[in-house]
Amino acid sequence: MDDQEEVFNFAKDEYERNESHDKVIGPMVCCYSLSFDSNISEESYKGFLYFKRNGKPIPVTFVKVDGVDGKDAASRAELIFHTTYGVSDDVVLRPRRHLFIKQKHFAKIPDDIEMRKGVWCVCYDRFEPLDKVKLPIRTPDDRPEDFWRISIRNLIHGVRNIHAEGLYHGGLNELSNFVFVDEMLKIINIERSLADLSTTREQNERKKKDIIDLRTMLDSWFKKILGSNYLWEECNSFLKFFDHAEHLNYHNFVEKLASHPFLLSSEERMGMFASYYRKCYQVNTRQDVEDAFESSDFDKFKSWNRIEVLGSMDKFMKEVYDNHYGTYSGNVVDLLSYLRNLYSHYHQSNALAVNIVDVDRGVQKLFAGFLELLHQHLCIDP
Known part of the structure; x- marks a missing residue:
């Protein structure tokens, strides 16, 4: 609770220092709960937020954030929260907050397990991980089901809109960055800025790689769901079309990919x-x-x-x-x-x-x- 106590103290200090007649400052406090398995290292935790005693719980999912490439988990969690929250596109699931979660001491729980040490998380509305979704993908006449046809088109346009806001994802080849919520497929955990790349060429390459990473994810996902039935000519034609990225400029590539016959009614x-x-x-x-x-x-x-x-x-x-x-x-x-x-x-x-x-x-x-x-x-x- 040390991290949350600092937030409480900050809100209290700001409230007391407020001398402006036209500015309102006050705390916003909530309680959270979640369940975890002390025997495994989990990537996300289902839980709830509460905003008053005996209030209606809000179902959420806490996504664990690890430190990578020299950046600590706390900094990454804060960056993911602010960057993802700032994207205004329906295909992006906007987070509620980032926070440090730590289980209090219990004699039966070893102090060296992950949750006793504490983990940084980004909190989202409750979702189902993509690898838990069991919706049918393929119609009897070898077309994608409408949900997937529309969702894939929306993803392509959504990634383009992420780029238009000066950002890129960098991890769209991983299933863990796609979730199912409100009967929609959405993207989480955006943290990279195109402005950090030194040249326009690098920016365009990164944007194209985001799109190509979608192909990698879809290929992996379809193989996992369809198994031995993955011999799907129309789908293969669509996935192969990604290879034309090197021959097209970025704008045309995205538009032509989104209009591929595989994704049309x-x-x-x-x-x-x-x-x-x-x-x-x-x-x-x-x-x-x-x-x-x-x-x-x-x-x-x-x-x-x-x-x-x-x-x-x-x-x-x-x-x-x-x-x-x-x-x-x-x-x-x-x-x-x-x-x-x-x-x-x-x-x-x-x-x-x-x-x-x-x-x-x-x-x-x-x-x-x-x-x-x-x-x-x-x-x-x-």
């Missing part, structure tokens, strides 16, 4: 075909499209309208194809044209009562990987 995915088709006829992007389609990556989509492919189309897809029969050759541009028409007919023909998810699923079944290739080849800086 069925409506958004189908709409991308229309967007890419427009590029075929825009003066400033036409050559980019032509150059992309010359890549051998698209070879498997040449002769896309073979008899066996047409025979595998569902009723809606075949009707759209037949509406334009004779105008489609087997080249890649015509495949893009067909998929654009498919999207347009979906919105124009309400009488068909076709679900956009089913349309997207049919496209993925017959032309798997085509949208991802478009995104990859048309998103790399020239």
Whole structure:
């Protein structure tokens, strides 16, 4: 309690020294409680805050802070508290306070255990560590569940916003820096400033590394949850796209990563075909499209309208194809044209009562990987 007693004394002194008629100074005191296991070294502790006797307890989690790289635990806890608290983004869990926690003497508890020596913690609203979350990740048709699709996009944009405030994390490859609270995935424990780096180049490298660290974390997390079922082509395509960081400037990399097909809804995915088709006829992007389609990556989509492919189309897809029969050759541009028409007919023909998810699923079944290739080849800086 020595550390807290100093806070009490500080508040008392400030209150008594206040001579200003328009300034209010007073103490804010709370009681905390938590449970710990004296047999293990824990990374966090579930507990409560109390602001009055017999008051309603507020559930919180105390995250232990250790000293690293010559910086003591007390300094780190204070830095993490102030830095993380100052970030105004929904993807960041803002802490309540930092404090020193120490168990009082009990004859049955050895004095040399961690909690008897005391630990520095940062206190957050109660959360579940990411490795305790058991929400399903993958749909039966190999798409990410909506929660993860939206959460990953939010994380990418959230990290960008952390950087915009002059900060970087430096530990986003570790699962312990991600938590689940209020049905959202959030980041904790920010403590580094871009201003501490000497050059703009170093700052950009650090920002990119934060984004790439997200890939490392997601890869580790998916492997842990899916195990032997981790052979997931769409997910692998998304994770491999991180490798294009070295070819893109930071801004474009973040935006293109967040718009990767893996993270889009069925409506958004189908709409991308229309967007890419427009590029075929825009003066400033036409050559980019032509150059992309010359890549051998698209070879498997040449002769896309073979008899066996047409025979595998569902009723809606075949009707759209037949509406334009004779105008489609087997080249890649015509495949893009067909998929654009498919999207347009979906919105124009309400009488068909076709679900956009089913349309997207049919496209993925017959032309798997085509949208991802478009995104990859048309998103790399020239």
